Amino acid sequence: MNNPNMLDPKMAPTLWTREGFGGPVAAAVRAAHTPSYLRVEGPHGPRRNILARMVPKDESSADALPTVIATSREGLRMSMSGRKEAMPFVIRNVECDEVHFVQSGSVRFETEFGELDAEAGDFVFIPRAVAYKFHPVSGGMRSLIIESPWALKVNAPFGVIMPSDIGRPTVKPNPTRDCETKLVVKTRDDLTTFVLPYDPTVLLALVIGENPVWKVNLAKIQTGSYAPVGGPPVQIITTANSEFCVFNLSSRVGLRPPPHLNADYDEFIVYAAGPGHWGACSEPGTITLVPKGVPHQGMDENVPEGYLAWLVECRPTLRWTEEGLHASELMDTSTYGPLGGAKP
Ligand SMILES: [Fe+2]
Numbered sequence: 197m198n199n200p201n202m203l204d205p206k207m208a209p210t211l212w213t214r215e216g217f218g219g220p221v222a223a224a225v226r227a228a229h230t231p232s233y234l235r236v237e238g239p240h241g242p243r244r245n246i247l248a249r250m251v252p253k254d255e256s257s258a259d260a261l262p263t264v265i266a267t268s269r270e271g272l273r274m275s276m277s278g279r280k281e282a283m284p285f286v287i288r289n290v291e292c293d294e295v296h297f298v299q300s301g302s303v304r305f306e307t308e309f310g311e312l313d314a315e316a317g318d319f320v321f322i323p324r325a326v327a328y329k330f331h332p333v334s335g336g337m338r339s340l341i342i343e344s345p346w347a348l349k350v351n352a353p354f355g356v357i358m359p360s361d362i363g364r365p366t367v368k369p370n371p372t373r374d375c376e377t378k379l380v381v382k383t384r385d386d387l388t389t390f391v392l393p394y395d396p397t398v399l400l401a402l403v404i405g406e407n408p409v410w411k412v413n414l415a416k417i418q419t420g421s422y423a424p425v426g427g428p429p430v431q432i433i434t435t436a437n438s439e440f441c442v443f444n445l446s447s448r449v450g451l452r453p454p455p456h457l458n459a460d461y462d463e464f465i466v467y468a469a470g471p472g473h474w475g476a477c478s479e480p481g482t483i484t485l486v487p488k489g490v491p492h493q494g495m496d497e498n499v500p501e502g503y504l505a506w507l508v509e510c511r512p513t514l515r516w517t518e519e520g521l522h523a524s525e526l527m528d529t530s531t532y533g534p535l536g537g538a539k540p
Contacts, residue, residue: 210455210491216441216509217428219460230455230491231529239515240487244532245524247299247338247481252278259284262341265520266464266485268512271345271384272440274464274520278338279303282331285378285389286396289324292343292384295433295442296320296330297414297506299468299481301337305330306397309409310365317468317504318363319433320411321348327379327396328409338481340466342508345384346435352417356430356444361416364407371398414468414504419448426450426497429507439512445497445505447472453494461509462487465532472501476533484532485514492529 209223210230236242245265253260255278262275271292296303298318305312305320307328314320322328324347350357372395379390420430426449433442445465463486467477475495477484486492516524526535 208454208493210457212457212459214459215438216458216461218438223454229530230457231493233529236526240490240513242484242486242490242492242527242529243516243521243524244477244482244484244527244534245516245520246479247276247340247483248479249523250276250519252276252338254279254283256280258282261287262339263519264517266514266516268510268514270439270512271343272510272512272514273343273384274514275341275343276338277341279330279332280335280337283329285380286327286329287380287382288327288396289322289343289382291324291382292345293324293348294322295342295344295348296322297340297342297466297468299338299340299466301335302333303330303337303339304333305365305409306368307365307409308396308399309402309407310399311368311397312363312365312409312411314411315413317414318411319414321409323347323408326409329397340483342440343384344435344440346437346439348433348435348440350432351434351441352430352432353420356418356420356432357412358416361412363411365409367399367401368397371395373398414444414446414506417444417446419444419446421449423449424451426453429497432506439510441509443507443509445474445507447474447499447502447504448497450498452496452498455491455493457491458486458488458509460488461511462514463492464508464510464514466506466508468504468506470501470503472499472503474499474503474505474532476528476531477505484527485516486527486529487513490529495532 262277
């Protein structure tokens with residue numbers, strides 16, 4: 197990659213990569229800037245969206261579930277929540293592990309393994325079959341929820357996430373016991389409601405094993421760089437079969453990456469916070485989705501002001517739902533701004 201023309205977008209090679217950052221690579225120089233496109237029709241176009249511009253159903257209806265904004269045939273699902281009131285039920289997802297990323301506001305999770313407060317920038321991990329409910333502690337809450345049919349695990353080199361930065365639930369003080377509770381058991385395609393004579397989020401103590409619910413803040417996760425080029429970002433979370441991988445894409449030292457065609461993974465990026473911008477992404481909560489096989493060029497990550505962002509590589513092909521598509525716009529994959537320039 198010692199091409200002296202790498203930073204000339206028309207002369208930089210376009211990388212074709214397999215298995216995300218871990219498989220075979222081929223690169224070819226072309227006369228054209230490969231991420232350019234004039235028009236696109238159909239569902240496989242690159243799009244961007246902003247969490248604050250979408251209105252999730254649970255914002256106005258306490259009984260509603262988060263609004264699904266993207267899905268895959270394999271069951272991977274992205275949803276958003278914006279609660280103003282507490283959930284009047286407890287939910288137990290029995291087919292997916294869940295990751296909740298709090299984009300804004302603060303949230304209290306009450307789970308079968310204790311109570312956990314989360315704030316902006318926190319990833320909260322709730323594995324399958326753990327019942328929970330949550331409520332906003334402050335206004336303007338927005339969160340993004342990932343449901344993975346495959347078990348998620350931390351897969352980062354030691355030191356990327358310091359053990360002291362992992363938060364665990366604590367036993368809820370002074371709980372109300374023997375409280376009739378609605379429990380919604382969730383599979384991918386249906387809901388089953390139990391009425392219990394007790395609240396499953398009330399526990400006396402965790403007596404065996406490590407608490408399966410935990411959180412970490414994006415700002416506390418280290419970035420990594422292969423000086424002076426930069427190289428791939430640091431992986432944080434993955435599944436055993438690498439169907440789904442989360443990376444820290446926050447600002448770091450390195451050159452702007454070359455144009456790229458990801459043969460196996462959709463690239464779902466969340467720009468979480470500034471003050472620096474990541475390309476044309478300057479509004480916290482901006483989501484960008486470049487489907488697999490679509491040429492693109494990642495933005496300069498060496499931003500002195502700093503920013504926080506994360507990337508999900510998804511082997512399952514994601515499709516926006518009607519709700520997600522509604523507020524989205526086509527995206528220029530050289531700037532990650534709207535296709536054709538900024539909208540008024
Ligand atoms: Fe890429």
